[in-house]
Amino acid sequence: MTIRLLWLLLLCLFSGTTASLAALPVDAAARLQPWEKNPWYWQYQGKPVLLLGGSKDDNLFQIPDLTAHLDAMAAAGADYVRNTMSDRRDGGFEVYPFLQLENGKYDLTRWNDAYWKRFADFLRLTHERGIIVQIEVWDRFDYSMKNWPPHPYNPANNVNYTHEASGLAAAYPDHPGANRQPFFFTTPKQRHNPVVLAFQEKFVAEMLRHTLPYPHVLYCMDNETNGEEAWAVHWADFITTRAREAGVSVFLTEMWDDWNLEGEHHRRTFDHPERFAFVDISQNNHQKGQRHWDNFQWARTHLAGRPRPINTVKTYGADGNKFGHTNRDGLERWWRHLIGGAAAVRFHRPDSGLGFSAPAEAAVRAARKLESRIPAWDLVPAQDLLRARESNEAFLAARPGIAYALYFPDGGEVELNLQSMDGTFTVRWIDIQSGDWGPTAVLTAGSWVAVRPPAAGHWAAALTRD
Numbered sequence: 001m002t003i004r005l006l007w008l009l010l011l012c013l014f015s016g017t018t019a020s021l022a023a024l025p026v027d028a029a030a031r032l033q034p035w036e037k038n039p040w041y042w043q044y045q046g047k048p049v050l051l052l053g054g055s056k057d058d059n060l061f062q063i064p065d066l067t068a069h070l071d072a073m074a075a076a077g078a079d080y081v082r083n084t085m086s087d088r089r090d091g092g093f094e095v096y097p098f099l100q101l102e103n104g105k106y107d108l109t110r111w112n113d114a115y116w117k118r119f120a121d122f123l124r125l126t127h128e129r130g131i132i133v134q135i136e137v138w139d140r141f142d143y144s145m146k147n148w149p150p151h152p153y154n155p156a157n158n159v160n161y162t163h164e165a166s167g168l169a170a171a172y173p174d175h176p177g178a179n180r181q182p183f184f185f186t187t188p189k190q191r192h193n194p195v196v197l198a199f200q201e202k203f204v205a206e207m208l209r210h211t212l213p214y215p216h217v218l219y220c221m222d223n224e225t226n227g228e229e230a231w232a233v234h235w236a237d238f239i240t241t242r243a244r245e246a247g248v249s250v251f252l253t254e255m256w257d258d259w260n261l262e263g264e265h266h267r268r269t270f271d272h273p274e275r276f277a278f279v280d281i282s283q284n285n286h287q288k289g290q291r292h293w294d295n296f297q298w299a300r301t302h303l304a305g306r307p308r309p310i311n312t313v314k315t316y317g318a319d320g321n322k323f324g325h326t327n328r329d330g331l332e333r334w335w336r337h338l339i340g341g342a343a344a345v346r347f348h349r350p351d352s353g354l355g356f357s358a359p360a361e362a363a364v365r366a367a368r369k370l371e372s373r374i375p376a377w378d379l380v381p382a383q384d385l386l387r388a389r390e391s392n393e394a395f396l397a398a399r400p401g402i403a404y405a406l407y408f409p410d411g412g413e414v415e416l417n418l419q420s421m422d423g424t425f426t427v428r429w430i431d432i433q434s435g436d437w438g439p440t441a442v443l444t445a446g447s448w449v450a451v452r453p454p455a456a457g458h459w460a461a462a463l464t465r466d
Helices: 003-014 019-023 066-076 113-128 194-211 229-246 264-270 282-286 289-303 327-340 358-373
Strands: 042-044 047-049 051-054 080-084 098-100 106-111 132-138 217-222 310-315 344-347 395-399 403-408 414-417 424-431 436-444 448-451 459-465
Touching: 051 080, 051 358, 066 113, 066 358, 080 310, 080 344, 106 113, 106 194, 113 132, 113 194, 132 194, 132 229, 194 229, 217 229, 264 289, 282 289, 282 310, 289 310, 289 327, 310 327, 327 344, 327 358, 327 395, 327 403, 358 424, 358 436, 358 459, 403 414, 436 448
Parallel strands: 051 344, 080 132, 132 217, 310 344
Antiparallel strands: 042 047, 098 106, 395 403, 403 459, 414 448, 424 436, 424 459
C-alpha cells in the first residue's frame, strides 16, 4: 500500500464514515483532469468527457430527494452538477455545518453531523453515477442581507468570538456586490483577521477531508464574486497545499461577476493557469444573441496560448424570472456554449434557469445524440465556413472535410462551405425541444451548400462524410 493510499484510508476512517472508501483513487489517471490530447476538454476514468447538466438547487447536497434527482439526471445523460457549500434556509430543509448548543448559540469548533453526513452521501451518490461535482466554497449571498442575522458566523450567534474581537457587525443589509462584508477580507494579504480566518480555514479543511479522496470533484472559490484577488488566491493556495499533502491533484477556478469576459477581473484567472487550471465563464450568460457567442469566442482566443477547459456551471434563462430571461434565452445560451467549445455546460436552478425541467432534460438528450455522431473534442468553432447568415441565426463547429455540428436557435437557412471536397455528407437532424432524432438528409459536396432545419424552433444537425 502506498503512502498516499494509506493517508486517504486514514482520512476516510477519521471522517466518521466509510462512504469514501469506495472512491479511493488508486490510479491518478482515473481522476478528472484536463484531457492530455485536447486540454480544452476534460477526461475522466482515462477517457475524454463532455459534461452536461442541469439541477434544481445550488447547494444540491442538502435537498431531501437527492437520490431520485440524481437518478433522473443520470438516466438522461446528465453528468455535471453545481454544489455550493451553502446553508441558507431558502427551502426550509437546510442545516448549518456547526453544532447548535442548548442555549441556541453555535460552537464553531464543533460540527453538526447532519450537515456533513449529507455532504458525504452526496459525494458518494454522485461518484457512483459518474456525475461530476463543481463545488463553490464560498457564496457571498450566505453572509449578507437576510441570511447574515441568523448565521453561525455572526458573533451574536456563536460562543467563539464577539463583535469587537471579530470585527463583524450584526447586520450587512447591502447586496454582497457592495463588498461591505469583512468576512471576505480576513486573509493575511488583506485585512488579516486571524480570529475569523481560523474558523474559515477549519471549515474548508473539513470540506477537503471529505472531497480529496474522490476523483470527480472540481473547486471554484466563490459564486460570482467581484471581491479582491487576494481572497481568491488565499483559498486556491490553501486547497492546493492540502491536496498536495494528500498526494492528489485538484483543479481550481474562480467565478467573477463581470458580464464582459474581456474585463480586468477575468484576467485574474485567464492569465494565471499555474493556479487556475480551468475557467468558469458563467456570467457570460447574462449576454444575449450574437454578443453571447462573440464574448465567449474572445475568451477562447485569449486562452489559446495555453488551452484549458472552459466551464459554464450557471446558464441563466427561464420564463417568469425576475431578470426577464426566458426559456429561449436559456436554451440558446446553453447550446451556443456547447457548439462554441465549452467543456461543461449546466442549466442554472429555477427560477433563474431551467434546472432539470423538461426542456433542460430534452436539451441534454439532444446533445448526447449529437455527441454520439460527432464527439465535441474533435471539433473547433468554425463560423467562417458559413455564409448567407444573419446575426444569431446559426452556429457551427467543424472538423473540416470530416464532420460538422450545427445549431439553429430558431429555424432559418445558411450556406456551408463544402467547396474543396467531393462526395456526400449525411445530415442527421435532432429536435432540441423534444430531444428526439429528426429527419435524415444527404448533401452533395463541391460547392456552398444550403442547410435548412426541418422546421422553426431549436435544431441541431450532425453532418458526417459518407
